[in-house]
Amino acid sequence: MKKLLLVRHAKSSWKDPSLTDKERPLNNRGKRDAPFMANYVESQGITVTDIISSPAKRAYKTAVAFHEVFEGSTIQKESDLYFGSESDWMYIINQLDESISIPAFFSHNPTITYFANSFRNGNFDNVPTCGVISLESSSDKWKDLDYLNTRVVNAWFPKLVKA
Numbered sequence: 001m002k003k004l005l006l007v008r009h010a011k012s013s014w015k016d017p018s019l020t021d022k023e024r025p026l027n028n029r030g031k032r033d034a035p036f037m038a039n040y041v042e043s044q045g046i047t048v049t050d051i052i053s054s055p056a057k058r059a060y061k062t063a064v065a066f067h068e069v070f071e072g073s074t075i076q077k078e079s080d081l082y083f084g085s086e087s088d089w090m091y092i093i094n095q096l097d098e099s100i101s102i103p104a105f106f107s108h109n110p111t112i113t114y115f116a117n118s119f120r121n122g123n124f125d126n127v128p129t130c131g132v133i134s135l136e137s138s139s140d141k142w143k144d145l146d147y148l149n150t151r152v153v154n155a156w157f158p159k160l161v162k163a
Contacts, residue, residue: 002137002145004093005041005048005104007066008112010034010130012058022056022082030058033130033158034065040161041132042069044154046102050074052092053106054081062130063106081107086115096142120151131157 010030019025026034041048048070053063055077067075080088089105096103109127116122116133127133137150 002139002142002150003046003102004135004137005046005102006112006116006127006133006135007037007062007104007106008109008127008129008131009054009056009059009062009106010037010065012129024056024058026058026061030062030129034062035069036162037130037132037156037158038066038069040156041066044134044156046134048073048104049101050076050096050103051106052076052078052081052103054108055079056082056108059106059108063104066104066106078105081105083108083111086111086118089115090146093145094143098142100142116152116155118147120148122152124155127155128157128159131155 010026010033012024013027051063051067051073053060067073078092113124113127116124116127119135133152134154135150136153137145139145139149
């Protein structure tokens with residue numbers, strides 16, 4: 001059985017209009033939500049082993065906050081998580097090394113919502129900033145994971161888990 005997380009980047013800042021989309025940092029709420037959600041995921045008994053992030057600054061900084069909570073995890077950037085398609089994302093998953101136990105993918109809307117909705121039990125109007133989608137597959141190999149053998153088992157959103 002394979003488990004993985006999809007994480008939308010935390011809230012970003014629009015303060016500096018001269019920055020490109022890729023350069024936009026987290027705002028204060030994003031800087032609070034990212035470590036909060038990382039700790040919340042850990043409190044649910046999940047141990048992320050590998051962190052794979054879009055190269056956009058806001059996604060990578062969210063990933064770093066999770067990396068600080070999941071100290072033994074590795075962290076890397078993957079360009080296709082920056083506005084790649086759902087098929088690009090599935091390709092990344094299917095190419096994972098079998099030594100990877102529980103990866104977390106950090107990316108952007110709208111693709112993260114579309115991708116989450118492609119799996120069984122996926123029914124989201126919008127994955128909010130710093131939202132975490134937990135997926136579980138009956139597949140024993142990453143190369144065999146697909147939309148039909150994988151389901152959404154949990155969705156955690158900052159405003160809902162803080163309430």
